[in-house]
Structure formats: structure tokens, C-alpha cells
Amino acid sequence: MNQLIPSFETRFRGLALALGMLLALVVGWLTVNQGILVPGLLIVVALGGPLVIALFYEPRVGVIALLSYCFLLFVLAREIPGNLPVGLAVDGLLLLTWVAVAFNNERYDWHNLQNDLCFLALAWFVINILELGNPASVSFAGWFQEFRSASLYWFLTVPLVMLIFNQKKDLNLFLYLIIGLSVLGTLNGLKQLYIGLSPGEQIYLNENAKTHMLWGKLRVFSFYSDAGQFGASQAHIALVALILALGPFKPWKRVLLLSAAVLLIVGMFVSGTRGALFALISGIAVALIISKNIKAFVFGSMLTLAGFGVLKYTHIGDDNYNIYRMRTALDPNDPSLNVRLHNQLVLRDYLSSRPLGGGVGVIGNSGIKYNSDKFLSTVPPDSYWVKVWAMYGVVGFVIWLGIMLYILGKCCGIVWNTRDPVLRTKLIALTAGVAGSLFCSYGNEVINFMPSAIIVYFSWAFVFMSPRFDVSPLD
Template identity: 50%
Template structure:
């Protein structure tokens, strides 16, 4: 077709393309007249074709699209409905993997030979073996649970090693994550000050009101599955933004990061999620340990102590419901906390003779749907750590917890050795966020739910991958270096100059 058009004169090409355009317009109009949804489907099909063209040319675009989808598919679930939109994650992953395999010669597959991908594969194999757990949990429940517990990280993490092969692409991942999180913040602010949409109201009417309307006050949940996920996610992006704000980048970038931190902190408050406080606490500890900058450490410790004292020893701001809820995180006699401890005692008794747990999907949402005959399904886990314990037993929990501790420790070691100061701060930002997500998973199911699940997977993989970006140390800048200059390739001497 292209050769045929090329052989024609300019006049004939114009005539033929104009006629084709008129025919397409007429066809779309006819389809719209017959069935308005037909036009929508036609547009979506055209967009899909364009997406596929870009995807075959640059498969890493698929990873960006997957990230966006993991943040936003909740909109489709609530506002459109009709199907389980979570299956779109598998569809995108399958599509990306097929293209990567077809174009396998483009990629350095030796990068998959690292501890992170091996651990994810090991955990996936353990999860598969759980299908023969003697407690006899439902196979359908197992199939639903293994997706978020083991399948997604095993498929996402290798893609990062193959497709995100430069610091520039890492930068775009960070920009995309922050933009998506801020979009969720804005929607949360809309819920708080303007009201919820029809789909969101339906969610509250059917299941959400019990946990999201307390004393007539809305616990904001934005696009996400619940307010706990929203609050912890917002707290993790507070840490990302703050770390980038203190990094030696251009002034306008640092100002934008501070604005993002402020908006995310407000989103965290209106979520009413008490556990989000601990995301800030553990994130701050990561920053203090890894920045290698005395002024940052001293300033951070002072701010952290003042913030803790403000929450623990004063009642200032209790008129603000979000701040009141955050302050209650430091009340260890709080009623709901005692309920969780009592549930854990009951689980301890039931799991005493079950070293491998009750099987995947036996507790939580899938337990209620597919394992109603099992006692474990009647207990609320209220924690991903507890959920792992109930499903995999003490053996599986020990393996999972040790694996997570190793990954966090290994990431810290990698960051500690990074010479490129700008890259180091980006990795510190990701690790501080992910460490907070991991700790908060003790209080809520966070690290196994979107979008925190993909944030954690991307962060771990990008930190491991960062050793491939930190190939050389740039020359130190002169003594007239300004804080506004980008020093993403500078060394430690540059950082001392900047903060002196």
C-alpha cells in the first residue's frame, strides 16, 4: 500500500487519502447512529493498534502503561463495572512478555542472574506447592491469591531488569509514579471537599461504609481499594518527594518535590489511616542511615523528634479529624489494636499444628468467597504479615520475612556503595517508600495490593539495577557550584560543596 501511494503523484495521493478519510468518517457516523457504544469500541480499537505499534517499537512503554493501569483500574471497577478489571494486569504482563520474547536478541538476559529474581522465583515455587496443602483449601481461592502474592512480582521484576536499562528511564518511572500518586491525591481531595462519584457512593453503600464512614466522617480512599491502601501509599510518596527535595538537583525540581510532599501529606491525613505514621517513621530512618550527609541527618532527626513530640504529648489540632486519627496511632491501648491482638491469639492456637498454614486463599477476601467451610476464613487478618502466617504457616512466614529482610538489607548495601550522588538519592527515595510499605503491611494488607505492590516491585528491581547505571564517577565540580545545578552524576565531594 505504501509503495503504491508512493508511486502516485501528489494530486492523486491527496484524492485517495481524502476519499478514505471521508469513508472512515461516514463509517464511524453510521456505527454511532446504530449503536453509540460501537463508536467507543472502534475508538478503543484504534488506540489499541497505536499502542501496539509503540509497544513493538519500544517494549518498555508497556511497563509504563502497566504502572499506570495498576494505579487507575479502580476507576473502571467502580465507575464502569461489568468485569474483573484486575485481570487486565495479567493481560498487559502477558503482552509485554510475548513481545520481549519475540525480540529476545535486543536484551541482556544475563541481568536476570541476580538474587532478587531468584528469590521471587523461589517464592513463586513455594506458593505453587501450597496447592497441595493438606488442609484442603479451595483451588479457586489459591488461584486468586497467588496472583498478588507471588505471580505479579515474579513477572514484573525481571521486566524491569530487561527494559529499564538506563538512568533516564528510571527517572521517567519516578516521574510517572509521582504524577499518578498526585492524581490520586487530587481525587481524594475531591472526595473530601466536593463529594464522591456515583460509583464511589455505590461502593460505600454496598460494603465500604462500615470502615470508611466513621462518626459521619469519610475516610478518603480515592481510586484505591480502601483508605488503608490510599493512606500508606500517600505516606510512601511523602518520603519519595522529601528525599528528592533534599537531593542536589536543580532548585525548581526541589520546589516541585516539596509541593508534591505537601499534597501527599494532606492526602495521607484525609485517609484517616493511622498506620501511615509508621511509613513515615521507617522511611525517615532509611534516609538518616543512607544519605551520608551530616546536616541532613541532624535536621531530619530534629524534625522527626519534634513531630513525634507534637503527636504524642500535645492535643494541638485534634479538631482536624485526619490529624486526630494520625495521633491515635501512638495510643497502644486503642480498641481496634486490641482486637487485632486477640485475633492473632486465636490464629496462634489454630495454627499450632499447621506448620505450613491453611493454604493460599484460606483467609481474607478469597477465604470468605471460596473457603467458607474453613475456620480461618472467619478471622480478619487485618495484616499481610498475619495473612502470610495463616496461609503459609510459621515455615512460610519465616521464609518470607527472611527474604524481605535480605532484600531490604541488600538494597541498603547497594545504595551505600553508589558513587553517583543523584542516583543514590533516587534509590534512597524508593527504598524509604518501600520499607514503609513493608512495615505498614503489619497493620494492613498493603504490599500485596495495587498500587503499593507495583511500587515495591519497581523499587526493589530498580535499586538492584542501579549498579548498572553507576558505571563511572564524574569529575568533581568547582567551588562555585550552586545548589540549583543538576549534580546527578556528581561524587561525594560535590555533595559536601553543595551543602557547605
């Protein structure tokens, strides 16, 4: 008789099945009426819940998720309709990870934050707060939008890495992630070029055809914000992979790293981003100088100069659009270069009587959206160096550039004194990549956009921390 009465477990399964079918019908109906936004949000909730739990159990998870998300956030921006503020998730991950650290504060050594890199981050953060009082009186919304990329992310990320992501294994994981995700970006870029665009990518291209379709050729942008950021980031990580491929590692690792470097250089070329070429050149120059290897310096310099000479003084490869596009970066009569120089002359005249600049968020995308009534919003900055000059004036620009050069110089000094040859190779790669990204930013907005910005912040932190785990092979 008892066998005829359904058990609690059987009834629960039946109820769960009925509720599941009802939920599926509701989601299906909402998807038909609202598009893929509803299932997209359900996926976010399904992934976000376990992530928050794991993050509070082990805050390192937040740092890893942050790094990965900064590569992939524009996939969500393009493929999910509704103009979701996906960039705010970066802020959310940073703040949530800091809350998790506060809940586990006894596990960490807070003395790790007593260094000049964190102090400089704090100083630049304070300067940006004080910019709210700039006489130019820019929009608060524009200030906040620009403040996040100009200072807030640096201020929150560097100490976080130094506090909870500060071991040799973390450095290795960082290198695996940035190279792996960048190669994934290259493969997606080649898919765009040879197979086609996804629906979201096609919409983006339609809206930005003026800058991403030149002479009928696609400037590949992959899952990055635009082709400029894609090309510069590919050059940055190609440089890192190439230097690692020349290091004291197992042959199979060197082959994989060299293959990744070649693939990433291809990604740089198909992006059509001419400024990325200078990321390679400047990064290689810094790597050769701090390598303390005279033979490598002489050979590398000759090879770099030979490559420069081929691009500058010959027409070899002109039948290939991507090579021809890169060659125009070295042409002083290039129309695009002359427009940029003209814009800089306009800014020089305007800023000559404004040593404190026009205010944070007055130029570029934030200026167009939030400060359209200001003159500076009508002038394209093209360069992050120029953007800093326009926002902070000559006073702020000198401070910013001084901070950047100090950090780069300190990184070079740390590398110079590193004894462990394996660690030294990794630090050379990171320092050269940072230098390339910084100098490339003279021609494009690079160092303030994701993922380049987050890679630079992590790289700074690892180089500054490295003396802690430097061991001589003779020790």
C-alpha cells in the same frame, strides 16, 4: 461530462459517512439499553489496538502502560458497570509484554537476570506452586486469586524491568510517573472531600460505609482500592518526594518536589489511614541511617521524635478530625488495635498445630469468596504480615520475612556504596519508600495491593541494577 460523475474518493467519503452515522445510531441504541459498557468497550478496543502494535514495536511501552494502569485500574472497576475483571488486565499486560520481548529477544541482554533478586523471585514463586499440595486443601480458585498478588506479579515484573527498562532515563521516568500519578490521586481525593463523589465512587462508598464513613467523616480513597491503600501509598510517595527535594537538584525541581511531598502528606491525612504514619516514620529512619550524613541523621531524628512526641503526648490539633484520627494510632488502648491483637491470639492458637498454615487464599477476600468453609476465612487478617503467617504458617512466614529483610538489607548496602550523589539520593528515596511500605504492611495489607506492589517491585529492580550506571563525580 466527467465532472458530473462522482469520483471514487467522493463515493468512498459518502459511504464512510453513511456507515459512521449507522454505527453511531447502533452504539447509541446499545448504550440506552446496556448502559455505558458498550462505549466503554469501544474505547478499550480503540486504545488497545494501537497499544498492542506499539508494544510489539517497543516492549518498553508495555512496562510504562503496566505502571500507569496499576494506579488507575480501580477507576474502571468503579465507573464501568458489569463487574469487569479489570485486575486481569494486569496479568494480560505482563504476559503480552513478555511475548513482545520474546519476539525481540536478540535486542536484550539476558545475563541481566542472573542476580539474587530474580533468584529469590523464582524461589518464592516455586514455594507458591508447591502450596497447591498444602494439607489444608484450599480451593484452587482461591489459591490462584491470591497467588497472583502474592508471587506471580513479582515473578514477572522484576525480570521484565531488569531486561527492558534498565537505563538511567528509565529510572527518571519511573520517578516522574509515580510522583505525578500520586499527586493526581491526591487531587482526586480532595475533590471527593470538598466537591463530591462520582456515581461509581458513591456506589463504592454506599457498599463500604462501615469502613469509609467514621463519625460522619469521609475516609478519602481517591481512585485507589480503598482508603487504607490510598493513605499508605500517599505516605510512601510523599517520603520519596521529600527525600528527592533534599537532594542535589536544581532549585525549581526541589520546590516542585517539596510541594508534591506536602500535598501527598495532606492526602495521607485525609485518608484517615493511621498505619500510613508508620510508613513515614520507618522510611525516614531508614533514609537517615543510609544517608551517611551525621548532621542530617541527628537533625532528622530530633525532628521525627519531636513530631512523634506532639502526636503521642499532646492534644495539639485535636479539633482537626484528620490529626485526631492519626493520633489514635499511637494509643495502646485503641479499640481497633485491641480487636486486631485479639484476632492474632485466635490465629496463634489455631496455627500452633499447623506449621505450614492454612494454604494460599484461605484468608482475606479470597478466603471469604472461595474458602468460606474454612475457619481462617472468618478471621480478618488486617495485616499482610498476619496474612502471610496464616497462609504459609510459621515456616512460610519466616522464609517470606527473611526474603524481605534480605532484599531491604541488600538495597541499603547498594545505596551505602553508591558514589554518584544524584543517583544516591534517588536510591535512598526508593529504598526508604520500600522500607516504609514493608513495615506499614504490619498494620495493613499494603505491599500486596496495587499500586504499592508494582512500585515496590520496580524500586527493588532499580536499586539492584544501579551499580551498573553508578559513576563517581571524580571519574
